[in-house]
Amino acid sequence: MAKYRNRTTGEIKSQGQVRKENPNMSLPRVWTQATLDALNIDKVIAGDPPSITAFQIARSNGATQNSDGEWVEAFEVVDMFADDADSTKAEKEAAYQASLDGITATNNRYERNKLLSETDFHALSDVTMSTEMTTYRQALRDITTHSNWPNLSDDDWPVKP
Numbered sequence: 001m002a003k004y005r006n007r008t009t010g011e012i013k014s015q016g017q018v019r020k021e022n023p024n025m026s027l028p029r030v031w032t033q034a035t036l037d038a039l040n041i042d043k044v045i046a047g048d049p050p051s052i053t054a055f056q057i058a059r060s061n062g063a064t065q066n067s068d069g070e071w072v073e074a075f076e077v078v079d080m081f082a083d084d085a086d087s088t089k090a091e092k093e094a095a096y097q098a099s100l101d102g103i104t105a106t107n108n109r110y111e112r113n114k115l116l117s118e119t120d121f122h123a124l125s126d127v128t129m130s131t132e133m134t135t136y137r138q139a140l141r142d143i144t145t146h147s148n149w150p151n152l153s154d155d156d157w158p159v160k161p
Contacts, residue, residue, distance in 0.1 A: 003044040004036070005063050005071050012044060012063055012073075047073035054100070055080050055093045105150035112140050119160070132161035 002015050018039060019027060028035060036042060045066075049058040061076040081092035119137055122129045129137075139158035143149070148156050 003046075003063075003073065004039075004041040005044050007040045007042060010062065012060070013041075042071050044071045044073050047075065049075050050077055052077055055096065101150050105144075108143070108150050108152060112143050115160070116140050130161065136161055 003012050004015065004018055005012055013021075015031070018041060022039065025038075027039075031039075031043075044063045052058050056077050056079055058075045058077050061074050063071040064074045066072050079089070081089045081096070083089050116137060119133060121127065122133045123137070136158050143152070143157070146152060146156055
């Protein structure tokens with residue numbers, strides 16, 4: 001979504017907000033520099049958000065001018081949690097991480113069950129299962145005891161024979 005900076009106030013607004021503020025002005029679909037000048041605004045180029053940790057968020061914080069004189073969206077990094085009367089920041093982060101791990105574990109169990117079901121025909125009573133397939137299926141069942149559980153990488157999963 002395009003953003004625009006008011007040259008007078010420095011406020012950042014969307015095109016819809018600018019249109020709403022100018023209800024008596026007929027505005028074209030595509031805004032040229034002449035349109036921007038008439039509205040006393042500058043286009044804000046989308047910026048790259050900064051790197052963040054799992055317990056931080058990057059939120060838009062105005063715009064800064066780059067070396068070419070263009071306005072670029074600025075960001076600030078903010079912690080997701082803070083100490084309060086009920087709990088500490090560390091306790092909140094631990095609870096949040098536990099909920100993320102729970103979601104990841106559920107997704108991994110779903111994937112494990114899908115992979116097992118794809119090989120169920122090997123376990124039929126009238127089929128002799130190979131040692132490799134037996135080992136693979138057991139490794140899938142044991143995946144929840146893996147040292148990286150529930151945050152598995154692709155290399156942590158057993159390879160289908």
